[in-house]
Amino acid sequence: MPAASTATxxxxxxxxxxxxxxxxxxxxxxxxxxxxxxxxxxxxxxxxTTPADDAPAIVLPDTDTLIRQAGIATGPCPPDPRLLSRSGQITRTAGRLAARAAWVLLKYSTLFAAGVLVASVRVLWHLLTPSKAPQLEAVPPERLRALKAADFLEATSETIKARGWIQGEYSSPDGVCILGAERELVWSDAASRKTSSDANVYLRSVIGRRSIPRWNDNLHRTEEQVHRALLAAAERARAAAQ
Structure with missing residues (x-):
């Protein structure tokens, strides 16, 4: 048998x-x-162009079948689970209002309780502390007969230094407040009510408040601040020639 040819x-x-x-x-x-x-x-x-009888017929499924096979959900859109219903929104709003009301009630109840506690401590302090004997006025009345507003304010500061400074009441065996010192000067005939009224105009301009007792009774007030305010008001009155 001849060999196979391997030529290209x-x-x-x-x-x-x-x-x-x-x-x-x-x-x-x-x-x-x-x-x-x-x-x-x-x-x-x-x-x-009709295909031959033996050609396979291609039949496409209808739209509903295609949608069903694709797994597409039809019909109304279901509600969003992240959105609350009407009743849920009302409940949330009511809860917020209740929490805010509880916070306001707690806040003012705490303030009221703190005020009652401070007042109780002051009353117990006055009851348990031995009373001091009333002292003489710091400035003789004959020197203060015709006081002007500036001198009246300085005399009020000196009276508080001599008697002591208190809060919550005009006068007590422990001392006097600003208006208490002014009343003692007026009642002792050292000055007139008009002088006291004129002096308080300058004092209010210094402290920036209309109510002198409320400024005096502030929990953060100190006696040093009281004397500084009275002397500053005296300087203003003296600059106005009163």
């Missing part, structure tokens, strides 16, 4: 190279394709 097939002699052979094949296919397209676009082409 070569292009026919008609073509000088494989590239020329490929170009010839492409030309043949292009010519055949052009003829088929020309026949397809001719007006006299057969109009019967």
């Amino acid at each position: 097939p070569t292009a026919p002699r008609t073509f000088w190279s494989e590239a020329a052979l490929a170009a010839a094949v492409d030309a043949v296919f292009a010519e055949a394709l052009a003829e088929e397209l020309a026949a397809a676009f001719r007006d006299d082409a057969p109009a019967d």
Whole structure:
């Protein structure tokens, strides 16, 4: 049996190279394709395009079947679970209002209890502390007969230094407040009520408040602040020639 030939097939002699052979094949296919397209676009082409009886028929499913197969949910949109219902919104609003009311009640109840505690401590302090004997006025009355507003304010500061300074009441064995010292000066005929009224105009301008007793009774007030305010008001009155 002759041995199989292992030589590489070569292009026919008609073509000088494989590239020329490929170009010839492409030309043949292009010519055949052009003829088929020309026949397809001719007006006299057969109009019967019905597929053969033995060709398989392609039947597309309807829209409902496609939607069901795709798993698409139809119908009304379900409510968003993140949004509260009407009753839930009312409940949340009522809860917020109740919490705010409870906070306000707790706040003012605490303030009231603190005020009662401070007042109770002051009363117990006055009851348990031994009373001091009333002292003489710091300035003799004959020197203060015709006091002006500036002198009256300085005399009020001196009276508080001599008697002691208190809060919550005008006068006690432990001392006097600002208005208590002024009343003692007026009642001792050391000054007139008009002088006291004129002096308090300058005092209110210094402390920036209309109520002198409320400013005097502030929990953070100190006796040093009281004396500074009285002397500053005296300087203003003296600058106004009163």
